[in-house]
Amino acid sequence: MKLQLALDLVDIPGAKQLVAEVQEHIDIVEIGTPVVINEGLRAVKEIKEAFPSLTVLADLKIMDAAGYEVMKASEAGADIITVLAAAEDMSIKGAVEEARKQKKQILVDMIGIKDIEGRAKELDAMGVDYICVHTGYDLQAVGQNSFEDLKKIKRVVKNAKTAIAGGIKLSTLPEVIKAQPDLVIVGGGITGQEDKKAAAAEMQKLIKQGA
Numbered sequence: 001m002k003l004q005l006a007l008d009l010v011d012i013p014g015a016k017q018l019v020a021e022v023q024e025h026i027d028i029v030e031i032g033t034p035v036v037i038n039e040g041l042r043a044v045k046e047i048k049e050a051f052p053s054l055t056v057l058a059d060l061k062i063m064d065a066a067g068y069e070v071m072k073a074s075e076a077g078a079d080i081i082t083v084l085a086a087a088e089d090m091s092i093k094g095a096v097e098e099a100r101k102q103k104k105q106i107l108v109d110m111i112g113i114k115d116i117e118g119r120a121k122e123l124d125a126m127g128v129d130y131i132c133v134h135t136g137y138d139l140q141a142v143g144q145n146s147f148e149d150l151k152k153i154k155r156v157v158k159n160a161k162t163a164i165a166g167g168i169k170l171s172t173l174p175e176v177i178k179a180q181p182d183l184v185i186v187g188g189g190i191t192g193q194e195d196k197k198a199a200a201a202e203m204q205k206l207i208k209q210g211a
């Protein structure tokens, strides 16, 4: 089980500072969608150059023109690129094909999907690398989480790795770990803490114990 730090509410210098602080306690650093919107793929490039040994995920949430966008994110240095599960199958397949060419990986984000099991089975058959259940900020605000959805995908996914994102905190991490995802994605649960390094270290410890 791996820990991914999601960076959403920072600029490039802020991202570098944060990664420098917690890097020994995380496996993957995510350049979040708001950062890509504000700073472009330059954010991916600069973080990869500054921290070459860390796996970098570009959270582009691709919906169309997937092959092209995966190619551009790959050129910027992303190791993993996100595509939305709601995208057309043609787009998912295009993303997987381009990622194979570039020796990169695709994480599919299930945000907004209603038939979790059905879509996860289809995505698994299309050869995606990760399937991620995700409660976005807007549903976190009304108290939702993806813990049950994680159990659902764990039951049906045979090949892809499983991941979970959305409002995970130190207090809820043990419940997440029990369901044994391959990847736990945490943003505010680390970046919103006063002592970010301590929060990341504690999460890493729990994950290592539970893996």
Ligand SMILES: O=C([C@H](O)CO)[C@H](O)[C@H](O)COP(=O)(O)O
Pocket: 006, 007, 008, 032, 033, 034, 059, 135, 136, 137, 165, 166, 167, 168, 185, 186, 187, 188, 189
């Ligand atoms: O993907 C995300 C969200 O849609 C904003 O881009 C976040 O990175 C993801 O939800 C993890 O962040 P937290 O919910 O703060 O843990």
